[in-house]
Amino acid sequence: MxxxxxxxxxxxxxxxxxxxxxxxxxxxxxxxxxxxxxxxxxxxxxxxxxxxxxxxxxxxxxxxxxxxxxxxxxxxxxxxxxxxxxxxxxxxxxxxxxxxxxxxxxxxxxxxxxxxxxxxxxxxxxxxxxxxxxxxxxxxxxxxxxxxxxxxxxxxxxxxxxxxxxxxxxxxxxxxxxGPYFAGGVKPVTVWVTPDYTRAAPGGTGAAKCGGNYAAGLSAQAEAIEHGCEQVVYLDAVERRYVDELGGMNVVFVMDDGSLVTPPLTGTILPGITRDSIIKLAHRAGRRVEERAVSFDEWRDGAASGRIREVFACGTAAVITPIGAVRSQEGEFRVADGGAGEVTMGLRQELVDIQRGRAEDPFGWVHRVL
Structure with a gap:
């Protein structure tokens, strides 16, 4: 057509x-x-x-x-x-x-x-x-x-x-x-790792922004709310081991060396524009960014050892939201002290300042209308 x-x-x-x-x-x-x-x-x-x-x-x-x-x-x-x-x-x-x-x-x-x-x-x-x-x-x-x-x-x-x-x-x-996407403003959220639902499978519509992807996730989001969480986290549909994304946002891990790690675009997650912007900002600041699979075990163990210092979700609506605690059938753990990390909030401020014309736009991202 x-x-x-x-x-x-x-x-x-x-x-x-x-x-x-x-x-x-x-x-x-x-x-x-x-x-x-x-x-x-x-x-x-x-x-x-x-x-x-x-x-x-x-x-x-x-x-x-x-x-x-x-x-x-x-x-x-x-x-x-x-x-x-x-x-x-x-x-x-x-x-x-x-x-x-x-x-x-x-x-x-x-x-x-x-x-x-x-x-x-x-x-x-x-x-x-x-x-x-x-x-x-x-x-x-x-x-x-x-x-x-x-x-x-x-x-x-x-x-x-x-x-x-x-x-x-x-x-x-x-x-x-x-106004702000979350009623309480920018503060760390608690997420639920669903054991039963997946968002998308290889060959599916995960990379397309279609309503069906979101409708299929409403039961998982309801499950998250039942467990006292603001957002759901999906694992991959094949092995049920690797982090895909949240219900409506991509996820990024901040490591102890200051580098960023985020799941790769293999067709099962949405290629977020905020995600891409964060990667470009990080590269410009000299941070290493790795796009690779991150297992739930690595997330949990990395949070316990300090290898993973911060985790945040990102998307157009909420921009960047820190993830403070993670709940699953295995229990709950916190990332660092459960607060908003310095790298997370620094990237958020940098991005928002560019969006609102308060800082230099070295990428030509801001499109003037009036």
Whole structure:
């Protein structure tokens, strides 16, 4: 499936239909005072349609509204769906920027190909983000840790019952003003190593950002909560020995020599953009980074011996979150004193400062919009 030549210059094609009844300034201010995460949404959304043989068409910015859907819409039955997540930030000079949206555009295309969906042209993906940020700029929280979370997604919209790739799709972008991902802010979390569930197997969809991966993990996350933990940790599906990732984040180990170790991208874990950014920052600082398998036994024994000094989870929503304690059927252990480590918090601060325009951006990651 292909298409998109009709959107070769997307900035020229978007039809703008402003919301005729936007949220009032007073109501918006009240909502932005404490937005939480993923609870409130801006006034507009982006929509682009796809039809086999026609390509992508009708790019539009319009009022955020429910999506009419036939009961036989393909996504409801066969789960052809992908999504991305990234943030827009207010810069010190009052402008607005995104962090590495080109990486999200590329990953969105890879996810589409894995799910037998047409890939949206990357230029169109980027322009769709610019459009919604421009029209809903006033929804960006002006708080220390506030941002506008952008959720591009696409799904099979053809009305049919049959196991084959759909011939019609709908792409959308919605925006949600957010504060910190964890309600208590940045503090060490306790994680549960699930003995029963796995996230993905070799040859599966682990490297694609599709909703099914997350739906399959909800039982494991519920299990983690039952054990008093904030997040679940998955082991590999083949040997049940090696750490894969958390329910929605990659994991990184800080060793006693200051080097970083993180599980390799073998197709079973999501190639996180925050993960990649951390690796690049570490290399620039002269830290050694090793991408290799880490067994649960190595984690437990390394924490006991001091070989593993810190462990953290990383992802777009939470950025970097320290892991303080680990629970499993075998009991519980702590990493160092269970607190937030110096390397972990240093990397977090360095990354956040680049994202928010407070520090030099030597990689060209910050994409100015306004």
């Amino acid at each position: 292909s298409g998109g030549d009709n959107l070769a210059h997307p900035e020229d094609y978007f039809e703008i239909r402003p919301n005729p009844a936007p949220v009032s300034d007073a109501e918006r201010a009240a909502l932005l005072a404490n937005p939480g995460f993923g609870r409130i949404f801006s006034d507009h959304m982006v929509t682009i349609r796809y039809a086999d043989g026609k390509g992508w068409y009708e790019p539009r910015v319009e009022a955020r509204a429910p999506i009419p859907m036939d009961p036989a819409t393909a996504v409801l039955h066969y789960a052809q769906e992908i999504f991305e997540g990234l943030k827009a930030y207010t810069m010190p000079d009052g402008g607005v920027a995104m962090f590495r949206p080109d990486a999200n555009a590329a990953r969105f295309g890879e996810s589409a190909r894995r799910m037998a969906m047409p890939a949206l042209p990357e230029a169109t993906f980027l322009e769709s983000l610019r459009q919604i940020i421009t029209i809903d700029r006033q929804w960006i929280p002006q708080t220390e840790d506030g941002s506008l979370y952008l959720r591009p997604f696409a799904y099979a919209s053809e009305v049919f019952l049959g196991v084959r790739p759909a011939m019609e799709y709908l792409y959308l972008v919605i925006a949600s003003p957010v």
